[in-house]
Amino acid sequence: xxxxxxxxxxxxxxxxxxxxxxxxxxxxxxxxxxxxxxxxxxxxxxxxxxxxxxxxxxxxxxxxxxxxxxxxxxxxxxxxxxxxxxxxxxxxxxx
Amino acid sequence: xxxxxxxxxxxxxxxxxxxxxxxxxxxxxxxxxxxxxxxxxxxxxxxxxxxxxxxxxxxxxxxxxxxxxxxxxxxxxxxxxxxxxxxxxxxxxxxxxxxxxxxxxxxxxxxxxxxxxxxxxxxxxxxxxxxxxxxxxxxxxxxxxxxxxxxxxxxxxxxxxxxxxxxxxxxxxxxxxxxxxxxxxxxxxxxxxxxxxxxxxxxxxxxxxxxxxxxxxxxxxxxxxxxxxxxxxxxxxxxxxxxxxxxxxxxxxxxxxxxxxxxxxxxxxxxxxxxxxxxxxxxxxxxxxxxxxxxxxxxxxxxxxxxxxxxxxxxxxxxxxxxxxxxxxxxxxxxxxxxxxxxxxxxxxxxxxxxxxxxxxxxxxxxxxxxxxxxxxxxxxxxxxxxxxxxxxxxxxxxxxxxxxxxxxxxxxxxxxxxxxxxxxxxxxxxxxxxxxxxxxxxxxxxxxxxxxxxxxxxxxxxxxxxxxxxxxxxxxxxxxxxxxxxxxxxxxxxxxxxxxx
Numbered sequence: 373x374x375x376x377x378x379x380x381x382x383x384x385x386x387x388x389x390x391x392x393x394x395x396x397x398x399x400x401x402x403x404x405x406x407x408x409x410x411x412x413x414x415x416x417x418x419x420x421x422x423x424x425x426x427x428x429x430x431x432x433x434x435x436x437x438x439x440x441x442x443x444x445x446x447x448x449x450x451x452x453x454x455x456x457x458x459x460x461x462x463x464x465x466x467x
Numbered sequence: 468x469x470x471x472x473x474x475x476x477x478x479x480x481x482x483x484x485x486x487x488x489x490x491x492x493x494x495x496x497x498x499x500x501x502x503x504x505x506x507x508x509x510x511x512x513x514x515x516x517x518x519x520x521x522x523x524x525x526x527x528x529x530x531x532x533x534x535x536x537x538x539x540x541x542x543x544x545x546x547x548x549x550x551x552x553x554x555x556x557x558x559x560x561x562x563x564x565x566x567x568x569x570x571x572x573x574x575x576x577x578x579x580x581x582x583x584x585x586x587x588x589x590x591x592x593x594x595x596x597x598x599x600x601x602x603x604x605x606x607x608x609x610x611x612x613x614x615x616x617x618x619x620x621x622x623x624x625x626x627x628x629x630x631x632x633x634x635x636x637x638x639x640x641x642x643x644x645x646x647x648x649x650x651x652x653x654x655x656x657x658x659x660x661x662x663x664x665x666x667x668x669x670x671x672x673x674x675x676x677x678x679x680x681x682x683x684x685x686x687x688x689x690x691x692x693x694x695x696x697x698x699x700x701x702x703x704x705x706x707x708x709x710x711x712x713x714x715x716x717x718x719x720x721x722x723x724x725x726x727x728x729x730x731x732x733x734x735x736x737x738x739x740x741x742x743x744x745x746x747x748x749x750x751x752x753x754x755x756x757x758x759x760x761x762x763x764x765x766x767x768x769x770x771x772x773x774x775x776x777x778x779x780x781x782x783x784x785x786x787x788x789x790x791x792x793x794x795x796x797x798x799x800x801x802x803x804x805x806x807x808x809x810x811x812x813x814x815x816x817x818x819x820x821x822x823x824x825x826x827x828x829x830x831x832x833x834x835x836x837x838x839x840x841x842x843x844x845x846x847x848x849x850x851x852x853x854x855x856x857x858x859x860x861x862x863x864x865x866x867x868x869x870x871x872x873x874x875x876x877x878x879x880x881x882x883x884x885x886x887x888x889x890x891x892x893x894x895x896x897x898x899x900x901x902x903x904x905x906x907x908x909x910x911x912x913x914x915x916x917x918x919x920x921x922x923x924x925x926x927x928x929x930x931x932x933x934x935x936x937x938x939x940x941x942x943x944x945x946x947x948x949x950x951x952x953x954x955x956x957x958x959x960x961x962x963x964x965x966x967x968x969x
Binding site: 375379380383384385386387388389390391399402403405406407409410411412413414415416418421422423424425426427428432433435444447448450451452453454460462463464465 | 566567568569570571673674686687713716717719720779781782785786788789796800803804805806807808809810812813814815816817818819820821822824825828833834836837838840841844851853854855856857858859860861863894895896910911912913937
């Protein structure tokens, strides 16, 4: 399936990646090329075949609902680009 | 011992030499620190850690002196820069993790340090492990220490890629700038660079080695594993890296055998599957011939090669290129400029997100995040993502029914030898095709190893691959050991540390 510029702009917005106007056309071409190649999967009959999410199989293990971590605020904030008074700082969200 | 001869030792030999006190961990670490510096033009390391190597070697020497040696005491190891290392820059070769210094250590590297290993540094890779050539790194491409021995017809003498994504680890081990290394394999990222660089690369069973603290690309497909000079070294490394980890919910609660003990050399009576579907159009004659030679070697050792069918082979790769980008688009959502790494300020919150991610992700990462976002978006989820997951089930069933008839599978690792830096970059799909023989084992989660077994017409290393049943690394290693013994691959790349001192 061929993607056009509008679709590329839409998925880039969903993915929160800013694209320049000039990047839309080449990306539309590249992504369309990949998707066209992927569409050979339509040759495979898959009705009644369950989807596989991982190689482990079965349900993931449960553990006791206990606190296992914490008390490491400085470490958590240590790599943040901006912090203040023990918090992450982000641009103003509410006017 | 001279530096050159120290650098040529295998892990097993170095371990024994340290125990016999033929040399110290400090001498080994000094030789490797120098080797890392000497091979700098390869760009195999993003962050060398020579001081840490000496500190860890000193601690190992103390234990060795007390007669309390740990299994990997004094063994110098390179760590793919996808593993978080406490207090050491961890980049995933991406600009978006600019300056990131983890406050924790990945489970696998913790186990290695607890076993006495010595960290040489963090190796280069494709950005977020997305690539098959190590050319997508923000820190620049890695060069393969091997060069073509004869000029190609076009007179092309560009440096070659080491493969990817674990290209820095592969180049470092091949060039004697690390005794052994960790890699990760999501679609072939341990095995294909191992094949391109003439070393051994083992992707264990999914769940065998914990993913905790390894920067995520596609969680259901990511496999940590070792990259070494010999099959025995891979067995030793795997034992140290493996084991159940409650912090990774997909980590398998199974015991870790002594993999080295599986290398008996006895494969008599084993049935080895030769999959017809791996004979793809355009595969070079030398790879086809090597594959047949491999089957003959195993037959001569008493195994029985059996033709098998894996009809879903062709569809594994396109299924992978839906599933992996889908998981990546979700995993990489965490890079938002707020908690760690790069941040580009904008006029508001959304603006900051979009500018940060545009500046932080390279072209291939961006491409995969966009494909992943698309196949997961409303209206396309069933047609692409669910379809691919159903095909994944069929790939798994192919292997399940095959392993009722055979004990392991022999195939080429990659459809070509190393290519030049800059080749295969015009068309993303051409690059993806590198992984055609390796991706099926990731989808199924089964163990697979690449062993260097011959040279191409151009004099470049070629690997053969053994795949086995889930959690049967012992058979995989055992058969790989026989291949290695038969192949007698003794070639070394022309560019390597210590070559002048030999």
